[in-house]
Amino acid sequence: MKLNGAHILCDGLVKEGVEIVFGFPGGKVIELFDTFAHYPQLRFVLVRHEQAAAHAADAYARVTGKVGCCVATSGPGATNLVTGIANAHLDSVPMVAVTGQVDRGSLGRDAFQEVDITGITLPITKHNYLVMKSDEMAEAVKEAFHIAGTGRPGPVLIDVPSDVWVEQSEYTYPEKIELPGYKHKLPVYPTQIKKALKAISEARRPIIVAGNGVIISNAHVQLKELAEKAQIPVVNTLLGLGCFPQDHVLYYGMTGMHGMAYANYALNEADLIVAIGMRFDDRVTSKLSTFAPRASVVHIDIDPAEIGKNVKANVAVVGDVKEVLTALNKDIETLSHGDWLKQIEQWKSDHPSHEIRDTDRLLPQYVVRCISDVSGGDAVIVTGVGQHQMWAAQFSVINKPRSFVSSGGLGTMGFSLPAAIGAQMGRPDETVWSIDGDGSFQMTLQELATIAQEKLPVKIAILNNGYLGMVRQWQEFFWDKRYVATPIASPDFVKIAEAYGIEAMRVTNKADVLPAIEKATNYDGPFLIDFRVEPEENVLPMVKLGSAISELIEQPKSEVSTW
Amino acid sequence: MVASVKHTLVALVEDKPGVLNRSASLFRRRGFNIESIAVGHSEIRGLSRMTIVVDGASTAVEQVEKQLYKLVDVVKVIDITEDRMVSRELALIKVSATAAQRSEIVQIADIFRARIVDVAPDSVMIEVTGDEAKLNSLLELLKDFGIKELVRTGRIAMVRGTSEAVPIDEESVQKIKRRRKKTKTEK
Numbered sequence: 239m240k241l242n243g244a245h246i247l248c249d250g251l252v253k254e255g256v257e258i259v260f261g262f263p264g265g266k267v268i269e270l271f272d273t274f275a276h277y278p279q280l281r282f283v284l285v286r287h288e289q290a291a292a293h294a295a296d297a298y299a300r301v302t303g304k305v306g307c308c309v310a311t312s313g314p315g316a317t318n319l320v321t322g323i324a325n326a327h328l329d330s331v332p333m334v335a336v337t338g339q340v341d342r343g344s345l346g347r348d349a350f351q352e353v354d355i356t357g358i359t360l361p362i363t364k365h366n367y368l369v370m371k372s373d374e375m376a377e378a379v380k381e382a383f384h385i386a387g388t389g390r391p392g393p394v395l396i397d398v399p400s401d402v403w404v405e406q407s408e409y410t411y412p413e414k415i416e417l418p419g420y421k422h423k424l425p426v427y428p429t430q431i432k433k434a435l436k437a438i439s440e441a442r443r444p445i446i447v448a449g450n451g452v453i454i455s456n457a458h459v460q461l462k463e464l465a466e467k468a469q470i471p472v473v474n475t476l477l478g479l480g481c482f483p484q485d486h487v488l489y490y491g492m493t494g495m496h497g498m499a500y501a502n503y504a505l506n507e508a509d510l511i512v513a514i515g516m517r518f519d520d521r522v523t524s525k526l527s528t529f530a531p532r533a534s535v536v537h538i539d540i541d542p543a544e545i546g547k548n549v550k551a552n553v554a555v556v557g558d559v560k561e562v563l564t565a566l567n568k569d570i571e572t573l574s575h576g577d578w579l580k581q582i583e584q585w586k587s588d589h590p591s592h593e594i595r596d597t598d599r600l601l602p603q604y605v606v607r608c609i610s611d612v613s614g615g616d617a618v619i620v621t622g623v624g625q626h627q628m629w630a631a632q633f634s635v636i637n638k639p640r641s642f643v644s645s646g647g648l649g650t651m652g653f654s655l656p657a658a659i660g661a662q663m664g665r666p667d668e669t670v671w672s673i674d675g676d677g678s679f680q681m682t683l684q685e686l687a688t689i690a691q692e693k694l695p696v697k698i699a700i701l702n703n704g705y706l707g708m709v710r711q712w713q714e715f716f717w718d719k720r721y722v723a724t725p726i727a728s729p730d731f732v733k734i735a736e737a738y739g740i741e742a743m744r745v746t747n748k749a750d751v752l753p754a755i756e757k758a759t760n761y762d763g764p765f766l767i768d769f770r771v772e773p774e775e776n777v778l779p780m781v782k783l784g785s786a787i788s789e790l791i792e793q794p795k796s797e798v799s800t801w
Numbered sequence: 802m803v804a805s806v807k808h809t810l811v812a813l814v815e816d817k818p819g820v821l822n823r824s825a826s827l828f829r830r831r832g833f834n835i836e837s838i839a840v841g842h843s844e845i846r847g848l849s850r851m852t853i854v855v856d857g858a859s860t861a862v863e864q865v866e867k868q869l870y871k872l873v874d875v876v877k878v879i880d881i882t883e884d885r886m887v888s889r890e891l892a893l894i895k896v897s898a899t900a901a902q903r904s905e906i907v908q909i910a911d912i913f914r915a916r917i918v919d920v921a922p923d924s925v926m927i928e929v930t931g932d933e934a935k936l937n938s939l940l941e942l943l944k945d946f947g948i949k950e951l952v953r954t955g956r957i958a959m960v961r962g963t964s965e966a967v968p969i970d971e972e973s974v975q976k977i978k979r980r981r982k983k984t985k986t987e988k
């Protein structure tokens with residue numbers, strides 16, 4: 239069968255199980271868009287900026303476990319994707335981005351809207367392709383989805399010169415992948431499992447740090463089994479939230495820069511860290527030389543390059559987290575760590591980092607807790623970047639994996655709204671809350687139009703503090719309160735929403751928070767709430783800059799209620 | 802003697818556009834201190850062989866290996882520093898030489914089994930191969946005559962003996978062959 243490049247791509251997308259493509263058209267993909275008309279199986283979602291297409295595809299992938307897909311034209315379309323691709327890369331999100339390119343004859347001549355997007359995205363993709371002939375297309379598509387979705391997932395870009403879209407070639411979709419250099423299925427070595435088991439059984443103060451890898455590998459059941467059998471307390475990284483039941487007696491919250499004090503103390507005192515699908519990011523470790531000084535490390539990760547990159551591993555177990563945990567669970571002894579758990583409980587009651595200040599004022603933490611209460615912990619929470627992100631992480635209950643969507647590695651302001659689009663499309667029957675900051679929201683608020691056009695019932699909570707709050711907090715703590723460039727004026731968000739045809743309201747009193755959230759939840763359609771929260775509230779605890787994770791700035795205890 | 806901090810890595814990579822770029826981009830981004838890279842064909846069609854010299858004092862060599870492995874086009878990476886290996890560089894050296902100095906230079910070149918490949922009224926060009934130490938000694942001796950121009954390749958290296966130092970599994974070889982066949986029939 240002869241097909242042109244555009245048809246080969248579309249057919250490949252269908253064969254790879256793609257249902258939704260996020261994107262934006264332009265001259266160098268016009269043939270491709272024309273071809274979409276022949277593929278009703280592919281739902282095309284028109285965003286208002288290509289960055290949003292990448293974030294939506296990213297969030298769609300995170301909440302479904304499938305490979306997300308986005309499309310943009312050459313030049314500015316492609317460069318607008320870059321932030322979104324980098325975001326997916328740093329958080330190991332499977333995604334295939336397709337870009338148009340100038341025709342083959344014009345390549346390298348600085349033609350209109352030509353940029354070297356394969357060059358630009360070299361360090362922020364797992365792999366990328368410049369498809370120079372239509373008969374290379376099928377293989378590129380097949381390989382791209384395979385590479386994006388297997389091993390440690392990541393974004394793959396396919397760049398296509400415009401004349402390749404219309405070039406005909408003989409087409410059969412390849413059945414097999416022939417990638418000699420791509421070894422994603424690494425065998426789990428029994429000797430390493432034995433060593434890990436030995437380390438665990440000998441430890442007296444062990445702790446599990448569970449990260450995104452547990453979620454990617456769908457290993458939450460195996461994690462619970464391990465923790466319970468060996469009676470090891472569990473803490474999460476930001477992206478690990480949801481991979482362990484949060485009402486579990488062994489669960490001690492998030493660790494890191496804004497982690498729970500007791501979680502950080504536990505890491506600091508532990509004699510063994512079992513690191514599972516996490517990469518010792520500096521937001522977790524703070525000052526490396528002082529990180530967990532008493533602990534040896536069992537590091538479980540699918541990416542061999544993560545072992546020993548930041549923290550030395552005493553036992554390295556390379557492999558898919560689920561396989562490794564299954565192997566561990568087979569032979570793990572039943573252990574007990576009563577004294578150690580008691581110690582952590584003590585820290586927890588001495589340093590109740592999860593409590594909210596007792597006041598009538600409208601606190602952002604209170605808004606987050608109400609959202610969580612109303613949804614019973616079953617909503618998909620999608621955040622921007624800043625204080626609100628940390629409050630969302632600290633005060634939401636996340637019952638299931640793939641339900642807390644946040645830009646961890648890149649920390650991309652503006653992520654929340656477009657990501658909420660992808661999350662809602664991936665989980666159409668669930669409540670999706672975008673918890674955003676007034677600053678972050680203004681970076682991508684044009685996507686309200688996409689939400690309206692696609693009729694997505696996304697709920698949006700803006701924790702509007704009138705500041706670029708996280709930066710303001712740093713200025714307050716470390717730069718003598720010189721608030722340079724952090725007070726931020728905003729338009730009337732309620733009117734903005736209404737202009738886009740989206741229902742909205744403003745909340746200025748604590749008493750109105752709960753009713754507003756209930757109203758939004760029950761409303762059949764998108765709903766935005768502009769919460770005018772306490773302007774200078776801080777995210778606490780906070781690890782002092784350049785210190786050990788046990789050196790924390792905490793909420794004064796007198797202010798805390800047992801709400 | 803202090804153990805050498807210079808590591809010799811050999812990477813077999815698919816013969817594809819951009820593969821050198823990918824490797825170089827990786828080294829730069831991660832701040833790896835690379836002393837030299839030499840790339841050329843290997844004994845397997847479709848596979849190029851890179852010899853990479855890494856300064857082990859300033860760079861975590863294991864990270865270089867592991868990060869290289871993450872590149873999809875990289876089939877095999879191996880550190881042969883500890884193996885018995887032959888390592889060679891090639892240099893072309895243009896040395897100032899009056900007619901009177903020529904014979905002395907020729908003598909020096911002879912000692913190093915270097916060859917005079919061009920003679921001009923005021924200079925000679927010397928071609929020399931050898932390991933880094935040998936090339937450095939020759940350059941040291943020629944310094945006083947005046948080195949007008951110098952070009953050195955990066956190091957290439959191979960392990961002595963009959964066994965392959967860079968074993969590559971049969972399945973990968975077959976995959977590479979099939980990929981090559983496919984691109985050929987397309988052409």
Ligand SMILES: Cc1ncc(C[n+]2csc(CCOP(=O)(O)OP(=O)(O)O)c2C)c(N)n1
Pocket residue numbers: 622623624625626627649650651652674675676677678679701703705706707708709
């Ligand atoms: C694109 C981008 N630019 C700048 C930053 C740096 N930054 C981190 S948090 C923050 C403030 C965020 O303000 P807002 O969205 O209002 O949230 P808040 O902290 O007030 O909750 C800034 C500017 C960033 N993370 N991303």
